[in-house]
Amino acid sequence: MRADPPDRGRWLAPPLVDALADRLAKGEQSLLFLNRRGFAPLTLCRTCGHRIQCPNCTAWMVEHRLVHRLACHHCGHVMPPPRLCLECEDEDSLVACGPGVERVADEVALRFPEARVAIVTSDTLWSPAKAAEFVDNVEGGLVDIIIGTQLVTKGYHFPNLTLVGVVDADLGLDGGDLRASERTFQQIAQVAGRAGRGVKPGEVLIQTRVPDAPVMAALVSNDREGFYAAEAASRKQAGAPPYGRFAALIVSSEDAEVARGVAQRLGAKAPVAEGLAVYGPAPAPLAMLRGRHRFRLLLHAPRSFDLQRTIRDWVARIDWPAKARLAIDVDPYSFV
Numbered sequence: 001m002r003a004d005p006p007d008r009g010r011w012l013a014p015p016l017v018d019a020l021a022d023r024l025a026k027g028e029q030s031l032l033f034l035n036r037r038g039f040a041p042l043t044l045c046r047t048c049g050h051r052i053q054c055p056n057c058t059a060w061m062v063e064h065r066l067v068h069r070l071a072c073h074h075c076g077h078v079m080p081p082p083r084l085c086l087e088c089e090d091e092d093s094l095v096a097c098g099p100g101v102e103r104v105a106d107e108v109a110l111r112f113p114e115a116r117v118a119i120v121t122s123d124t125l126w127s128p129a130k131a132a133e134f135v136d137n138v139e140g141g142l143v144d145i146i147i148g149t150q151l152v153t154k155g156y157h158f159p160n161l162t163l164v165g166v167v168d169a170d171l172g173l174d175g176g177d178l179r180a181s182e183r184t185f186q187q188i189a190q191v192a193g194r195a196g197r198g199v200k201p202g203e204v205l206i207q208t209r210v211p212d213a214p215v216m217a218a219l220v221s222n223d224r225e226g227f228y229a230a231e232a233a234s235r236k237q238a239g240a241p242p243y244g245r246f247a248a249l250i251v252s253s254e255d256a257e258v259a260r261g262v263a264q265r266l267g268a269k270a271p272v273a274e275g276l277a278v279y280g281p282a283p284a285p286l287a288m289l290r291g292r293h294r295f296r297l298l299l300h301a302p303r304s305f306d307l308q309r310t311i312r313d314w315v316a317r318i319d320w321p322a323k324a325r326l327a328i329d330v331d332p333y334s335f336v
Contacts, residue, residue: 001209010107011099016165016205017111023163024115024144028200030163031146032104033153033191035171037073037121039065039103040096043081050087052094058287063096064123065103075290104167105147112145120148153190159198164191169208169216177335178240181215185227188219239300241331245307247299248335249315250284250327256293262324263295271314275302286336292325 004013012020012032023030040063043052052061054072061070063081071078085093096103105119118134125131137143138158146152146161172184188206196202208216218227236243251266253259263281270278280297287294301307307330315326 001207002211011104011167012107012111012165013207016167016207019163019165019203019205020108020112020115020145024112026162027160028163029138029144029146029158029161030165031148031152031161031191031194032108032165032167033148033188034099034101034104034167035149035187036098036100036168037064037123037149038062038071038100039106040098040100042097043070043094044097045085045087045090045093046095047090047093048085048088050085052082052086056291057289062100066119066123074286099167101147101149108145108147115144116142117145117147118143120146120152122149122151125151150187152194153187154193156194157197158194160200161194162196162200162202164195164202164204166191166204166206169206169219170210173210173213173215178235178238179333181213181227182231185215185219185224189224192219239302242303244303245299245301245305246331247301247307247311248327248329248332249297249299249311250294250329251281251296251324252289252292252294252327253321253324254292255323258321258323259293259295262318262321262326263297266314266318267297269314269317270297271310273301273305273310275305276310277301284336 001013004015006013020030042060043063052070053059054061054075054077056077057072057074059072059074061079062073064071068080069078070081082094084091101119101121105117108115108117118137120134125134135156138146141160166188169184169188172187173180192204195204206216206219210216214230215227218224235241240246249266251259251263253262267281277300278297279300281295284294284296299307311328320326
């Protein structure tokens with residue numbers, strides 16, 4: 001994407017656009033993968049910079065233009081798109097930032113108005129009947145370009161699908177998740193497997209701004225064993241799972257001061273043991289979720305450490321108010 005960037009206001013790079021045109025000319029099918037539902041992940045005011053955020057979560061409201069609403073993908077809160085900025089009340093100043101599958105579909109429709117497009121997300125395939133209808137349409141040659149999220153990464157066999165384009169391969173690498181590279185490799189490898197499943201050969205184009213990242217090099221060379229060996233060595237050096245252990249303790253309450261106070265008391269009585277590190281308390285990466293304020297303590301210990309018993313003894317030393325909740329996640333899969 002640094003060498004062949006898309007045109008301004010577009011999201012598909014020229015080599016991918018050319019490949020789509022080639023498949024359309026040949027009567028073959030293509031798949032564009034972007035693991036982001038909706039039209040745009042953020043709505044921003046050009047006048048004052050205000051970003052429309054969910055009232056219940058520390059998350060931006062995602063624009064879904066097909067159903068004319070803004071939605072939070074964490075708690076489900078929905079609202080109509082405002083005409084005025086909620087902060088400065090300026091009119092016609094709100095702009096959609098970034099692409100979702102609906103926005104990519106709009107670009108495809110502008111570039112290839114003759115193409116028959118299917119958008120595949122949990123918003124469109126919400127029942128077994130809808131999924132069956134989609135499969136029948138693709139197998140019957142009624143779809144030229146599929147644009148979808150992770151729903152299309154596995155389980156489908158379309159012999160005439162010969163091109164897969166990964167629109168934003170770097171999307172899963174953001175954030176502090178230690179499994180980010182692993183998940184990105186698995187997801188892109190799975191969606192790449194949709195191309196060339198019949199007699200016709202397949203091609204996969206990956207749009208990335210970090211082509212030198214180990215996960216991208218491994219995907220291009222199809223070096224699964226090499227990637228996992230490098231990932232395992234990195235985990236071992238850091239003492240991360242499966243060579244070490246993490247545990248997240250998240251204190252939450254509808255009252256921010258209650259949650260903060262309990263988390264601070266918990267931190268003040270943190271256990272001290274050889275090899276054990278306790279970080280926090282600090283606001284969780286998703287500091288508010290479904291109307292509850294969240295503070296996190298993170299424990300890091302060797303693999304042989306008795307983490308469960310240490311946490312059980314530690315938590316028992318704290319008086320818990322009725323308004324506070326504690327969630328304990330040992331070796332968490334999610335770090336939000």
